[in-house]
Amino acid sequence: MTRQPDQLLQVRNLSKSFVGVKALDQVQLDLKKGEVHAVMGENGAGKSTFMKILMGLLSPDSGEIWLESEILKNADVNETLKRGISMIHQEMLVVPELTVAQNIFLGREKTNWLPFWLDDAHSNAQAEAILQQMGVDIAPTTLLKHLSVAEMQMVEIAKAISNNAKVIIMDEPTSAISDKEVATLFKIIKDLKQQGVGILYISHKMDEIFQISDTITVLRDGQYIGTKPASDLDQPTLISMMVGREITNLFPEIVPSKDDVVLSVKQLTRQGVFSDITFEVRKGEVLGLAGLMGAGRTEVARAIFGLDRYDSGEIQLNGQTVRVQSPAEAIALGIGYVSEDRKGLGFIPAMTIQDNITLSSLPQHAKAGWVMTDSEATVATRMMQNLRIKATGAAQKVSHLSGGNQQKVVIAKVLQAAPDVVILDEPTRGIDIGAKFEIYKLINDLTAQGIAVVMISSELPEILGLSHRILVLSKGKQTALLSTTEATQDMIMKFAMQ
Amino acid sequence: MNTILARSKNLGQYGIFGAFVVICLGLAVINPQFMTVSNWTIIITQVSINALLAFGVTFVIITGGIDLSLGSMVAVTGVVAASLAHPDTYPVIVPIGVGVLSGVAMGALNGLVITKSKVPPFIVTLGMMTIGRGLALILSKGRPISNLSDSFNFIGGGSVLGIPFPILILVVFFILCTLLLKKTVLGRYIYAVGGNEQAATASGIRVNKVKMAVYTLCGGLAGLAGILLTARITTGQPNAGAGFELDAIAAAIIGGTSTSGGTGTMTGTLIGALLIGVISNGLDLLNVTSYYQQVVMGAIIIGAVVLDSWNQKK
Incomplete structure (x- = not known):
């Protein structure tokens, strides 16, 4: 595949092996601005290795990653964050004893004219502005330990926004939140799309994938299986792409119970x-x-x-x-x-x-x-x-x-x-x-x-x-x-x- | 030796075993006196007390706990045993029995407070360290207790078939502790509690009982170490054993026991204790002053943990 100029994120022939085992083999990905792109695959398909490479936590053996017109080479986490790739982790990486604002600006603290003197008022105001824009009602001075998992996730997203993220990777964002909170999350994802942010979305929940994503890329055993518009796929087809075989009857027949x-x-x-x-x-x-x-x-x-x-x-x-x-x-x-x-x-x-x-x-x-x-x-x-x-x-x-x-x-x-x-x-x-x-x-x-x-x-x-x-x-x-x-x-x- | 190497799947332990062999060979080349039977007899005899304490604290550390009261328990049991060990009073089994039991009691008290109060073991055993030292001074009225029977002193200074008695005790308890950890239900539960306490609870393991058992066991082994020390110096010293807990913890850690719990072996701890003994003996032979020895020892502890964390990453 060749590179196209209008893409936000392009991955070409990405490969990575661990002690002789191929975790990723010639993986491709194209993410447009304002697109929600689901990366699907069974556990062990290589999704997390892929995301870790994109975040700069692992370095690939071969292949290229282009962010807009620039190539990301040997970029570490700090570098990728600075360039505009953020990740919302499944296990929230937040500091429970710090406030919402302190978490949002962690590592990029706001200071006044003395470059080592924290400007809490400024960071609280900025945090509040971002949270308001997201339509989330959380006070910037609340300690993270007092928030629910869903609210922590919102803080992580706010952190990505404050970081001017162009690409946001979401790893199973709905695994621990309620249906109502999922609705809020999806609304925020739609707003982010409108602003031209590209979203890489990982989830095991089928209905959710078809509800939120525009494009679906499937990996299996580290191999790139294919990319299709979500509208061209249905659940059985997607499952057979992921599993490599057909599962006809997901649920076995129910046998009647006894009386005792x-x-x-x-x-x-x-x-x-x-x-x-x-x-x-x-x-x-x-x-x-x-x-x-x-x-x-x-x-x-x-x-x-x-x-x-x-x-x-x-x-x-x-x-x-x-x-x-x-x-x-x-x-x-x-x-x-x-x-x-x-x-x-x-x-x-x-x-x-x-x-x-x-x-x-x-x-x-x-x-x-x-x-x-x-x-x-x-x-x-x-x-x-x-x-x-x-x-x-x-x-x-x-x-x-x-x-x-x-x-x-x-x-x-x-x-x-x-x-x-x-x-x-x-x-x-x-x-x-x-x-x-x-x-x-x-x-x-x-x-x-x-x-x-x-x-x-x-x-x-x-x-x-x-x-x-x-x-x-x-x-x-x-x-x-x-x-x-x-x-x-x-x-x-x-x-x-x- | 080969079986230890072959059976040791733990890389950290493997690494420390390699380091131990290299250091021994190095010392043997530099000083021919090092590799003699008599020198090794001295090393292992000296190591025996620390090794017993280290075996006890290894159980505790594998469960994710710590015991800082070892040194004070050594002093209390030493004083208790000595006060019952004067010639022509009680048979030798009495000071030994009561001494070990006093260690068991203190260990059980540690365990009881830790499991009932949920106060971290670090704090509870830190308190017990001070209490124990006080008890030892009270029981002895602050004075060393000497004039002990020959049969009692035999424990520390005697030999059987040319092998010093402390070495025999060391070997026996090394085997017992290894079997307990690897072959019994309690041993399995000790690893489970340290590996994931909540999952252990949910698996039906009575975690508090396991914790009680390890602190009690640790106290009992400290009692034994106290008796060994008292018999060796032929005096019950209320100030004995200060700082022993740190050497014991160091031996366990050098031997690959993780302070976060869930991993560790008695073989590793034994090698850790021997390494500490060999290095201090080697430095003695090389006429390095004890000031420098402390610096070297500290560096080795840190080095061992760094080595271990590298191996973990692989």
């Missing part, structure tokens, strides 16, 4: 967080837990699992009333929990796959306190096969795996403790479509074995595609209990916003 109630929750209340939550889950049933971010779904799960206390109400397991005080007790009683916070609560990164898988069931593999490694290895190998965990072996460290495989390790760990009921909290968040599909099949396998499943998800197609019944929460209260046959996306949304 496994978990029964009655009027569970935690003051100020959720109240009067009542539901039952039967053997082989998937109960979907829907609701907006902050509706209290995770909090209910945490209380059932013993991570948080509850003030009143009752939990019954197989007909017995139980009082769960800690996760250790919950696991012993037969409750499993796969957290939404995979990195924080899910696994021990420095430990091997095998050690992580047996972590919740280690006494089963021990005699008088001594671990029997052979018994562990057998189980780990079997689990890795059953769940199709892709790794060099059971001795590989979990920190080296992709998000989807890490999630499978966490699920394997929970299943290894032989639960009667499993709570899956956003089980497919941040993992690619291929792995998602496998996790859907796995949920089906669990129910076939008679395990009761409670699945929390923000993705409504997932809730509708997998659950027998759907419990909707809104602001800590349950607003509906629907059967899948009667439920629709609109209905769920209506109850979720009630």
Whole structure:
């Protein structure tokens, strides 16, 4: 491909290898002014390597990056920022103890005539002006630690604007914010487009991609697969470009559940967080837990699992009333929990796959306190096969795996403790479509074995595609209990916003 | 030696092992006295006390904690043991037992306060460092306790089949600590707690129990070290052990234990302790004054951590 003069950002034949493995191979990209350009691919497709190179965090082995008419060569982060490429990171890179204005101008502090004397009034005023222009109502003197994730994201965008960014890279910007906040974000993205800013957008959420992007570039295994206008693509075509094969039925067929109630929750209340939550889950049933971010779904799960206390109400397991005080007790009683916070609560990164898988069931593999490694290895190998965990072996460290495989390790760990009921909290968040599909099949396998499943998800197609019944929460209260046959996306949304 | 090399997957440990071998060879070339059995017997005997303390603190550091009260625990247990070790009073097992138990008790107290109050281990054990020193002075009325039985002094100065008793203790506890860390459920949990405390909790591990166990274990090993020291200098010294905690922590860190928790091995810590011993012995043989020795030692600690962080990046 040759270079065209009217482009904002042009990438030609970009390649990068890590110890012999090609992470990026001859990647191309053209970004116009005022364009939202989605970069799609499964985990491990090379998106983050690509973005790191654009930001100057990594240097490419070969290829060229042109920003308008200038070539970026050996540019480090400071250089790329100065030239006008900014990135909104998935994990917010903000300083919690500093104010909004201090964060926005971090590294480019405003000073008065003494070049070392901070001019807070000036930076506050400028920050306020930018935030107002964005239509965001945040005071520039608020400490960052008092903001929500969505607001922090706005501060990051304000920082990019203050930096006169021509290109803004957004890495999964909607992964941790509510639908309402997504709407605000999309409005700001549209304003940025009008001002001629080019946006590189990374997300795993399909509907969102088609809603916001003009152009889509697909990478697979570091290879450049192609670039197409979003209007020329539909979801199945895009998925097959990303995965390299066709996935016809995303959701497996739902098998009817049995009658025995496994978990029964009655009027569970935690003051100020959720109240009067009542539901039952039967053997082989998937109960979907829907609701907006902050509706209290995770909090209910945490209380059932013993991570948080509850003030009143009752939990019954197989007909017995139980009082769960800690996760250790919950696991012993037969409750499993796969957290939404995979990195924080899910696994021990420095430990091997095998050690992580047996972590919740280690006494089963021990005699008088001594671990029997052979018994562990057998189980780990079997689990890795059953769940199709892709790794060099059971001795590989979990920190080296992709998000989807890490999630499978966490699920394997929970299943290894032989639960009667499993709570899956956003089980497919941040993992690619291929792995998602496998996790859907796995949920089906669990129910076939008679395990009761409670699945929390923000993705409504997932809730509708997998659950027998759907419990909707809104602001800590349950607003509906629907059967899948009667439920629709609109209905769920209506109850979720009630 | 080869098995240690082959089995050591940790590059940091590998690197420090290489450095250890190079330094030993260098010293052997410069001074032929260095590579003699008698000199090595002296080195390892001297290292034994620091190594025991370092094993204890390695457990603690792997969980992401720290113990600054080691030196004071050495003093308390030394004084307690000495006061029970006069000739013709109690059988030798009494001062040993009570001495170790006093270390266990202080360690358990550290663990209890840390787990119940959520005050950082740094602060709690800093407090315990001062409390322990005070206790040692109170118990001994500020005076050294001497006139100890021969059977007690044997622990520090005796030999079995020509091998000094402290070396035997070192070997036994090195094996025990290694097995505990690598082969038991508790050992696995220690790594898990340091690797990601929240995930460990969510995996059903009773994190507080694990923390109690490591601080108690650390106290017990400090007790043993206190007895060893007291028997070697044949006196219970209330001022003994000051600063020992820093040498022990240094040995663990030089040996590749990360202060952020989750990684570390007893083999690494042993090499770290031996390295410290070899360097001070080597510098002695080269007639370098102890002032310079401190500078060298500090540089080595920093160098080891830099080496480790480079390896981490790879």
